[in-house]
Amino acid sequence: MTEQTLDALIRTDEPLITALSNAAAFLYHSLPNINWCGFYLFDGEKLVLGPFGGKPACTVIPMGRGVCGAAAEERKTIRVADVNAFAGHIACDPASRSEIVVPLILSDGRLFGVLDVDAPVTDRFTEKDEKDLSGATTVLVSKIEAIMNHTGSGLGLPNF
Numbered sequence: 197m198t199e200q201t202l203d204a205l206i207r208t209d210e211p212l213i214t215a216l217s218n219a220a221a222f223l224y225h226s227l228p229n230i231n232w233c234g235f236y237l238f239d240g241e242k243l244v245l246g247p248f249g250g251k252p253a254c255t256v257i258p259m260g261r262g263v264c265g266a267a268a269e270e271r272k273t274i275r276v277a278d279v280n281a282f283a284g285h286i287a288c289d290p291a292s293r294s295e296i297v298v299p300l301i302l303s304d305g306r307l308f309g310v311l312d313v314d315a316p317v318t319d320r321f322t323e324k325d326e327k328d329l330s331g332a333t334t335v336l337v338s339k340i341e342a343i344m345n346h347t348g349s350g351l352g353l354p355n356f
Contacts, residue, residue, distance in 0.1 A: 224249025
């Protein structure tokens with residue numbers, strides 16, 4: 197259901213920031229028992245805060261640091277049952293106890309950013325969640341590329 201809803205929700209003739217904002221809001225309100233959901237966008241050197249739902253968050257994450265930086269650098273999904281056991285975890289919200297981060301990789305192999313989802317309980321994210329969020333990011337990447345092709349936007353931060 198998530199993939200179909202995202203596909204219908206995100207239009208390719210609207211700005212990228214609009215698409216990411218609606219995607220973050222939809223996922224934040226659709227996923228049970230989470231306290232943060234959003235995007236960190238790759239600016240060519242580091243991850244910078246993008247659209248999200250939840251409390252204010254860390255604004256810049258170096259590549260390789262924390263769960264988001266590790267997922268971006270390794271270009272693979274990382275699911276953490278207990279963030280306090282993850283070496284180098286960046287605690288933007290001390291209430292977060294578990295996390296899943298899914299990288300957004302464009303079809304040409306470039307990193308666009310990551311989808312980050314936090315929960316206030318340990319061991320919140322399952323293999324099914326990982327599969328569902330991977331499917332959602334596949335739809336998102338397709339829409340992101342269509343928007344970038346439509347608007348001529350580059351990989352950097354969206355023009356407002």
